[in-house]
Amino acid sequence: MTKYVKTICPYCGCGCSIILHVKDGKIVRTSPAVKDSINKGTLCIKGMLAHEFVHSPERLRTPLIRENGSFREATWDEALRMVAEKFHKIKEKYGGLTFGVLSSARATSEENYLISKFSRAVLATNNIDHCARL
């Protein structure tokens, strides 16, 4: 059984609608959406291959923590606890102005909103930006 999911291309800012073809939990193909789409059934070469990096074996699979100069695998609980503790200590010791947060133009709007909220409400800093200038 193939499942078809209409979504948005992850590359440039045009906002082309794409259909991801999902078989047994794996995306096997991308095709352009026709209905309710800005691209009306067309798609560039990057878009046609939009799914390919998703299943790349090089994806990060688990949190990593640096220890004695190299990385070791960690659980989410361990990694998040460590980040929370470090951030907390730096905030207490130096204050919010010593944080810098880079948000992502590839993350969703909801995520960008939360990153802004996290920076301002939790880290107490306005030092948040993303790559709009690049």
Next chain:
Amino acid sequence: MAGLAQTMGAGAMTNSIDEITESQVLFVIGSNTTEQHPLIGSRIIEAIKKGAKLIVADPRRTYLAERAYVHLCLLPGTDAALINAMMNVIINDGLINEEFIKERTEGFEELRQNILQWTPERAERITGVKAEDIRRAARIYAGAERAMILYCMGITQHNCSTDNVIALSNLVLLTGNVGKPGAGLCPLRGQNNVQGACDMGALPDVLSGYQKVKDPGVREKFSRAWGVEIPEIPGLTVPEMFEAAEKGIIKAMYIIGENPAVSEAHLSHVEKALRNLEFLVVQDIFFTETARFADVVLPACSFAEKDGTFTGTDRRVQRLRKAIEPLWNSKPDWQIIAELAARMGYPMTYTHPSEIMDEIASLTPSYGGISYDRLEGPGIQVPCPHKDHPGTPYLHKGSFARGKGKFIPVNYTPPAERTDEKYPLVLTTGRVLYHYHTGTMTRKIDFLNKKCPGPFVEINPADAQKLGISDGNEVYVKSRRGKIKVPARVTEKIKQGVVFVPFHFAEAAANYLTIDALDPVAKTPQLKSCAVNILAGSEENGNS
């Protein structure tokens, strides 16, 4: 964006992608559209087939430049001089839109005084574009009832980017080419959700909907909604953060889905800054060049594994839909942030991104009418202030977001670094069709790697001959800041005196060469112009 905010009151594409084919004249400046925004590029081609005239300003003879009615082959960074000279022609030929200027703008007289000095002959000496071509382009642009300007990083990645944008805005106001379908000023956003990230307040000086942190009313509104004090002092931009990190002022960074160790200007500075941090968290889908510097790396999931929205370049909010479950042990960024916030004593209890959007709508006037149940169709273009609002296909109808459109005279600022005997060529950087940004995604894809396997430098045959370089030779491209080794592509498609290197490739990162000079207002780095030299790829030159 800082430029348009001053002149029109809204930093976004004024029109819809669909309106491109309604334009009579398209003026593309600093955008290799068919490679960077393929869909918009194909709409421009469609418009030409329907009879529209195309003007292209670019130091490279791009696919669109080859199909242009006039190709203004200018030196990188000289845009303001070119645009001012176009306005000089338009004013002298009496092609201005007097009614529009009178009804909807202010500051015309100051602009006129300034523009009178900008003869096409003066601009020719600066830009390298023939005065006659500037005249032709100006007359075609001003002669249209509906003309659209499309621009990208060729305009904005300079030490004078705000002035460049203001100059374009002046040109638009002078001819009344805004506030109607098929006529306007369109910055093309290079990433799927740059518009959304800006709209959401992932910026140092504003909260969502460009509400300024300096404004006490805004801070009070968000303090009430978020239950904490909002810091008052505007924050640092990306280049300023790295500068502060290098000096030890920034102690910790949290970098989400960005790869500054390849994408930022003057990379050796950025690497030093990253090494200098007490604590660095990198959250991404791949182990990027930036992750090498991290203390903790968190695995995020890709676009296909989560729900959400992206806002495209024409301000269209569209639904991203989850196709598969998060792979391996990855999580969506929003969940990671929420869990981290909770562990730091600030609970974020969202169960789905739609609840976050409801909160956004309640705090952001331009998104007031956005909710997931309205996004099942083709999406909605913001501003969309309330539930019954249909969205906004084009901006500034009847009046500007700031009231009147404002003319601001600007002059030409030379690039921060000029060529000299030691570094006689101008380097400009950009993308190619087959790759995307720092290549973390596209360089995992075999087909795209076959099409464009690695870095290169484009050089004009006249320059290549002088340097004794043939097509395919390995050469060093050297600036005052660094050096990379790449094969030469000798091609007529690049202006004499200019060379081009794509910035996708970490193994020969163009940004080891680029200069970190910034625009004083927008803080954009001058990635599109610096001075370089090219040396034969011998061992001797490699060690120097």
